[in-house]
Amino acid sequence: MFSTKRALSAVAIATGAALALAGCAGGGENEPAAEFDPNEEVTIDLAFWGNDVRAELYNEAIDAFNEEYPNITVNATFLGFPEFWEKRQTEAAGGGLPDVMQFDYSYLRQYSENNLLLDLDPYLGEIIETEPLPQNILDIGVVNDTTYAIPTSTNAWGLFTNPVVLERVGVENFAGGSWEDYAEWMGQVTEAGGGEIYGGGDYTGRIQNFELQLRSEGSHLFSEDGEPGFDEERLTEFWEEGTAMRDGIAFPQQLVEELTPLGPFDTARAASELTWDNFGPGYLGNLGEGYTELNLIEPPVTEEGTQDLYLKPSMLHAISAKTEHPEASATLVNFLINSPQSGEIFGANRGIPASETALEAAELDPLSQQVVDYEASISDRLGDAPPVPIVGYGTLEEKFRQLGTELNFGTMTVDDAVTQFFSEMDIVLNQ
Structure with missing residues (x-):
């Protein structure tokens, strides 16, 4: 089941406010649970920014996800970009971030260094496929030698x-x-x-x-x-x-x-x-x-x-350090980034898919294809991301x-x- 809800009101939090209470939000080693049951009935939260069009695409993606993982219920919410981060600031201070979040590059260091995000390295190559993602793309989500987010898409x-x-x-x-x-x-x-x-x-x-x-x-x-x-x-x-x-x-x-x-x-x-x-x-x-x-x-x-x-992520997906279901959350992240169904459903709505598997399945309009061709044409000028x-x-x-x-x-x-x-x-x- 996938529910899409709008926030009733924005929370008045200063943009870029320091996460003063976030330092005690957990973190540490995040090894996959040894007794993980892939068939366990679990519910996880997903938060993203966007509009009604993107919300409908997420509806379709979650329906496709549940065909493969009927035991994982996903409750999703969306807001406009400013309101999305106001709400995350409030949740961060209270220690209650959603399990899975669409994430913006400019906030990645702030949240990761305050121990708010899950270390994804133990899940790479296991639950989260890495073959479809070039190393320079995976490196974009690394802060202080630890992977905290995976790019959904790129731009230059x-x-x-x-x-x-x-x-x-x-x-x-x-x-x-x-x-x-x-x-x-x-x-x-x-x-x-x-x-x-x-x-x-x-x-x-x-x-x-x-x-x-x-x-x-x-x-x-x-x-x-x-x-x-x-x-x-x-x-x-x-x-x-x-x-x-x-x-x-x-x-x-x-x-x-x-x-x-x-x-x-x-x-x-x-x-x-x-x-x-x-x-x-x-x-x-x-x-x-x-x-x-x-x-x-x-x-x-x-x-x-x-x-x-250099290539920059249009957006990324990250997981809360306090999630009670890290494996299920990582499974959802992998699906939203790497699955052919995700590429087919989202197309270029979130930017040009970073995953080769998703990109191959995406039906791109002429301008989106132009962006793909452009990024290929500047390969000699592309260096490592800062x-x-x-x-x-x-x-x-x-x-x-x-x-x-x-x-x-x-x-x-x-x-x-x-x-x-x-x-x-x-x-x-x-x-």
């Missing part, structure tokens, strides 16, 4: 361009090249657009573009120990790259504010957008009638021949975006922005 950083908009202004698609080449191309589109269409946004407002440049130079945003891989001088240099773009090339911040909650790209006011490759379906949906395809190409290159790109984000990474990512907004408005100097970011970073890294 890419550059979307809109062929309809480009045809309208009479400019060819970006042919690739350096960041300078990209800025020059954006300028051509903006000039041809006559104040109605812009080439794209100020790419220095996104921390991911800074990370790509750092990785190309052999550095990183943050090490496993939380040490930054850049100094004030390097960040200053990056933000100063955007000076020319902010002076009439990139779409102005005022336009962004006017179009919110949509943006210049998914309202056809911009020809390009640097973002995660799984955002394409959402863009097409927002663009609406007359827009049937997008171009997806690799981002600008900082230095040829480097592995600056360490699981530090606790507080979300706060720093948002601060970076806010400062980029101020720079785009012209209400702050680059020097002041750098000072503010390093002050925020000092607080986050030393809390």
